[in-house]
Amino acid sequence: MEYRKIKDEDGDHDVASDLESLKGKPHTVASSNIALVGAGSNERANWKRKGVVTCALTILTSSQAILIVWSKRAGKYEYSVTTANFLVETLKCALSLLALTRIWKNEGVTDDNRLSTTYDEVKVFPIPAALYLFKNLLQYYIFAYVDAPGYQILKNLNIISTGVLYRIILKKKLSEIQWAGFILLCCGCTTAQLNSNSDRVLQTSLPGWIMAIVMALLSGFAGVYTEAIIKKRPSRNINVQNFWLYVFGMAFNAVAIVIQDFDAVANKGFFHGYSFITVLMILNHALSGIAVSMVMKYADNIVKVYSTSVAMLLTAVVSVFLFNFHLSLAFFLGSTVVSVSVYLHSAGKLR
Amino acid sequence: MEYRKIKDEDGDHDVASDLESLKGKPHTVASSNIALVGAGSNERANWKRKGVVTCALTILTSSQAILIVWSKRAGKYEYSVTTANFLVETLKCALSLLALTRIWKNEGVTDDNRLSTTYDEVKVFPIPAALYLFKNLLQYYIFAYVDAPGYQILKNLNIISTGVLYRIILKKKLSEIQWAGFILLCCGCTTAQLNSNSDRVLQTSLPGWIMAIVMALLSGFAGVYTEAIIKKRPSRNINVQNFWLYVFGMAFNAVAIVIQDFDAVANKGFFHGYSFITVLMILNHALSGIAVSMVMKYADNIVKVYSTSVAMLLTAVVSVFLFNFHLSLAFFLGSTVVSVSVYLHSAGKLR
Numbered sequence: 001m002e003y004r005k006i007k008d009e010d011g012d013h014d015v016a017s018d019l020e021s022l023k024g025k026p027h028t029v030a031s032s033n034i035a036l037v038g039a040g041s042n043e044r045a046n047w048k049r050k051g052v053v054t055c056a057l058t059i060l061t062s063s064q065a066i067l068i069v070w071s072k073r074a075g076k077y078e079y080s081v082t083t084a085n086f087l088v089e090t091l092k093c094a095l096s097l098l099a100l101t102r103i104w105k106n107e108g109v110t111d112d113n114r115l116s117t118t119y120d121e122v123k124v125f126p127i128p129a130a131l132y133l134f135k136n137l138l139q140y141y142i143f144a145y146v147d148a149p150g151y152q153i154l155k156n157l158n159i160i161s162t163g164v165l166y167r168i169i170l171k172k173k174l175s176e177i178q179w180a181g182f183i184l185l186c187c188g189c190t191t192a193q194l195n196s197n198s199d200r201v202l203q204t205s206l207p208g209w210i211m212a213i214v215m216a217l218l219s220g221f222a223g224v225y226t227e228a229i230i231k232k233r234p235s236r237n238i239n240v241q242n243f244w245l246y247v248f249g250m251a252f253n254a255v256a257i258v259i260q261d262f263d264a265v266a267n268k269g270f271f272h273g274y275s276f277i278t279v280l281m282i283l284n285h286a287l288s289g290i291a292v293s294m295v296m297k298y299a300d301n302i303v304k305v306y307s308t309s310v311a312m313l314l315t316a317v318v319s320v321f322l323f324n325f326h327l328s329l330a331f332f333l334g335s336t337v338v339s340v341s342v343y344l345h346s347a348g349k350l351r
Numbered sequence: 352m353e354y355r356k357i358k359d360e361d362g363d364h365d366v367a368s369d370l371e372s373l374k375g376k377p378h379t380v381a382s383s384n385i386a387l388v389g390a391g392s393n394e395r396a397n398w399k400r401k402g403v404v405t406c407a408l409t410i411l412t413s414s415q416a417i418l419i420v421w422s423k424r425a426g427k428y429e430y431s432v433t434t435a436n437f438l439v440e441t442l443k444c445a446l447s448l449l450a451l452t453r454i455w456k457n458e459g460v461t462d463d464n465r466l467s468t469t470y471d472e473v474k475v476f477p478i479p480a481a482l483y484l485f486k487n488l489l490q491y492y493i494f495a496y497v498d499a500p501g502y503q504i505l506k507n508l509n510i511i512s513t514g515v516l517y518r519i520i521l522k523k524k525l526s527e528i529q530w531a532g533f534i535l536l537c538c539g540c541t542t543a544q545l546n547s548n549s550d551r552v553l554q555t556s557l558p559g560w561i562m563a564i565v566m567a568l569l570s571g572f573a574g575v576y577t578e579a580i581i582k583k584r585p586s587r588n589i590n591v592q593n594f595w596l597y598v599f600g601m602a603f604n605a606v607a608i609v610i611q612d613f614d615a616v617a618n619k620g621f622f623h624g625y626s627f628i629t630v631l632m633i634l635n636h637a638l639s640g641i642a643v644s645m646v647m648k649y650a651d652n653i654v655k656v657y658s659t660s661v662a663m664l665l666t667a668v669v670s671v672f673l674f675n676f677h678l679s680l681a682f683f684l685g686s687t688v689v690s691v692s693v694y695l696h697s698a699g700k701l702r
Contacts, residue, residue, distance in 0.1 A: 153680075176698060177528065180691045184535065187684045187691075196547040198680050329504075329549050330681070333538045337688055340531045340538075344695075347527060 046298070053294035054307050060288035061311035066318060067284055071277045078273030080261040082253060084282055085136075089249035091286040096243040103237065113237040121236075122244055124229050129248040131222035133256055138215050140260075145208030150201045153193055154212040159186040159305055161213075161220030166301050169224045170231075174302070177348025182302075184341040189309050192316070192334025223304065227296040238297045242290065306345065309338060397649070404645035405658050411639035412662035417669060418635055422628045429624030431612040433604060435633055436487075440600035442637040447594040454588065464588040472587075473595055475580050480599040482573035484607055489566050491611075496559030501552045504544055505563040510537040510656055512564075512571030517652050520575045521582075525653070528699025533653075535692035540660050543667070543685025574655065578647040589648045593641065657696065660689060 103113055146154060163182045166172060174182065204212070230241050257265060264272065295304045313335050319325040454464055497505060514533045517523060525533065555563070581592050608616060615623065646655045664686050670676040 177695070180695055180698075184688060184691055187687050191542050191681070191684050191688075194545065194681055194684075202680055326550075329553055330542070330545055333542050333545075336538050337535060337542075340535055344528070344531060347531075 050299045050303070053291060053298055054303055057288060057291035057295050057304065057307045058311045058314065060284060060291050061308045062315040062318065064281070064284050064288055065312065065315040066322065067277065067281050069319060069323060071281065079275075079278055080257070080264050080272070082257040082261045083265060083270055084278065084285075086250060086253040086257060087282050088285045088289065089246050089253050091282065092289050093243060093246040093250060095286065095290060096239045096246060099239045100237070100243070103239065112235050113240060115240055115243065117240070117244060121233070124225075125244045126248040126252070128222045128226045128229070128245065129252040131218050131225070132249075133252040135215055135218040135222070136256065137259070138211060138218070142208065142211045142215065145211065146204055147200070149195070149197060150204065151212075153190055153198060153201050154204070155216070156186050156190045156193075157212060157216035158219050159189065159309070161216040162223055162301050162305050165217070165220045165224045166227075169221075170228060170300075172300070173350060175348040175350045177344050178302075178350075181341040181344030181348060184337050184344065185306065185309055188334045188337030188341055189312060190334070191337060192313060192331045194330040194334070195328070223296075223301050226293070227301050230293065230296050238293065241297075242293050245293070302345070306342060310342065313338060401650045401654070404642060404649055405654055408639060408642035408646050408655065408658045409662045409665065411635060411642050412659045413666040413669065415632070415635050415639055416663065416666040417673065418628065418632050420670060420674060422632065430626075430629055431608070431615050431623070433608040433612045434616060434621055435629065435636075437601060437604040437608060438633050439636045439640060440597050440604050442633065443640050444594060444597040444601060446637065446641060447590045447597060450590045451588070451594070454590065463586050464591060466591055466594065468591070468595060472584070475576075476595045477599040477603070479573045479577045479580070479596065480603040482569050482576070483600075484603040486566055486569040486573070487607065488610070489562060489569070493559065493562045493566065496562065497555055498551070500546070500548060501555065502563075504541055504549060504552050505555070506567070507537050507541045507544075508563060508567035509570050510540065510660070512567040513574055513652050513656050516568070516571045516575045517578075520572075521579060521651075523651070524701060526699040526701045528695050529653075529701075532692040532695030532699060535688050535695065536657065536660055539685045539688030539692055540663060541685070542688060543664060543682045545681040545685070546679070574647075574652050577644070578652050581644065581647045589644065592648075593644050596644070653696070657693060661693065664689060 100113065100115065107113065142151060159182065163174065163179070167174065226245070229245075230238065233241075292304060295307065313331075316325065316327060316331060320327060451464065451466065458464065493502060510533065514525065514530070518525065577596070580596075581589065584592070643655060646658065664682075667676065667678060667682060671678060
């Protein structure tokens with residue numbers, strides 16, 4: 001699962017420009033009489049956009065996990081993960097620029113979609129990238145305390161940390177029923193991943209637990225902070241925001257290459273060990289990163305967490321057909337709990 | 352867990368007469384001015400009574416499970432389960448009569464607490480006892496299709512069947528949130544019981560599933576039907592209702608002795624294989640049976656299901672201290688899901 005490190009970032013591409021044009025539509029209708037109708041269709045467009053980006057994220061995340069299984073079957077990874085991360089950021093940057101050139105052609109350059117920025121706008125953009133870098137570095141040390149399957153289970157702490165930080169930093173309220181749903185989401189995902197060795201996680205030593213909690217907080221904080229940055233200027237084009245996020249992502253990942261894989265890259269070359277599947281995974285990670293950004297812009301971190309959790313379950317179901325996986329009783333129970341949790345999230349909406 | 356067969360019945364005793372006198376109190380205060388205060392204290396008394404019987408059921412059910420573990424450690428059961436069942440019914444009958452004699456002494460004989468009955472009142476009383484007998488007989492056959500731990504897992508279907516039949520037969524509505532809670536209760540209890548062999552349940556053949564579902568329906572139906580009988584005459588003294596329920600329980604269990612254990616009883620005697628712990632278990636089952644009846648009278652089947660589920664979790668926690676049990680990750684996850692479910696049941700109350 002080491003490739004997972006590439007994940008957990010943000011972005012934009014072609015779908016983006018489609019969505020931007022969708023977003024633009026209601027604004028063109030603006031007579032005082034049609035205003036109400038406009039507001040209704042605007043809301044519908046918002047919902048549609050939210051649905052599209054959420055589905056895109058779910059599908060991309062689950063195909064990502066399937067690619068991981070596929071590549072594992074094909075053999076061990078031989079390439080440097082940091083170079084792949086760097087390429088993902090670069091690809092996302094390129095896709096954001098591509099989407100922007102289209103938008104400039106169609107709508108002209110405006111204050112909201114121009115690429116140039118101010119120090120005031122851009123100063124916070126390196127923070128999420130720095131947090132992710134720090135988290136990824138920590139990841140190398142946690143394996144001294146927890147094995148890989150145990151780490152997969154502990155990663156579900158991200159769900160709780162995201163909820164808590166979402167509440168504290170973005171000051172958005174979840175209802176009690178939604179909190180109940182969120183706790184269930186964490187329990188359900190963990191239950192679905194249970195296997196005969198899972199109990200070993202309980203023997204994790206104190207430093208292991210502390211690192212897992214710190215990593216969950218870093219990951220949650222990075223996510224929530226990204227949402228805060230993106231939402232701070234609602235009218236600013238998401239592709240521009242993404243561009244700047246990804247520029248810093250590239251920079252920090254370049255640092256990671258130097259820290260972790262300098263020797264391998266210097267001796268064997270940047271692209272050593274790349275295969276067709278590596279390219280597919282990079283493409284997939286770039287697109288899902290962009291989908292995450294879109295979800296941050298048009299929905300929120302809570303939707304992101306639900307979407308990636310449901311993706312995990314989808315992956316398992318698809319793997320039954322693709323790889324002859326057997327679903328465990330724990331998986332059925334966990335999936336049911338997750339489904340109820342999704343229901344509670346929507347049933348518990350604050351009015 | 353064979354001794355569990357004794358469980359799943361209904362009853363009354365000394366606590367009963369205390370509760371009856373509690374119930375009586377508000378009625379003695381009846382001036383028009385104090386009526387409102389009376390209504391308030393009546394409601395408070397109702398809540399208190401509901402709480403007391405629910406806690407009693409929870410504690411008795413978990414001590415029951417602990418007695419089972421204890422007796423298993425002490426060695427195999429040598430006695431005939433049917434004779435123990437018969438004695439449980441007899442003891443419950445005796446305790447109901449004892450409570451009634453006290454009530455007669457304190458309040459005198461009234462229409463509500465006289466023991467004599469009409470055909471119209473008593474005709475439905477044999478039905479729950481007959482259903483339990485049928486279910487217990489089926490239990491011998493299901494083990495051809497499922498092993499004992501698998502059966503413990505399938506028994507959680509009772510939770511769902513009770514909810515569904517409660518809705519259909521008693522026509523009482525649960526809110527959607529409460530339904531969500533009920534599904535979670537079933538998932539949580541099953542999760543808490545997961546072990547490395549649980550997946551075998553998924554290989555249960557079709558006849559095994561059908562029998563498990565039929566047994567869950569029988570058990571749920573018996574519970575819901577008992578509630579219907581007891582609640583049909585709200586002012587009728589619970590001890591009288593219990594007395595008649597248990598008389599038929601004795602009769603049907605006598606039939607079970609003849610069908611299942613005639614040879615053993617004829618050759619080795621009625622009390623063969625009884626030990627101190629057997630006596631304790633019979634006492635415990637009688638008291639928990641009575642607590643179940645009380646919960647049916649003053650609360651409902653849903654409260655009963657929650658109470659016995661929470662008891663299962665309590666048992667595991669107590670066993671950590673008593674028998675050095677180790678709690679699994681699955682147990683923690685299941686317990687959390689059950690706790691959230693309890694919260695949802697109360698948060699989701701229909702107004």
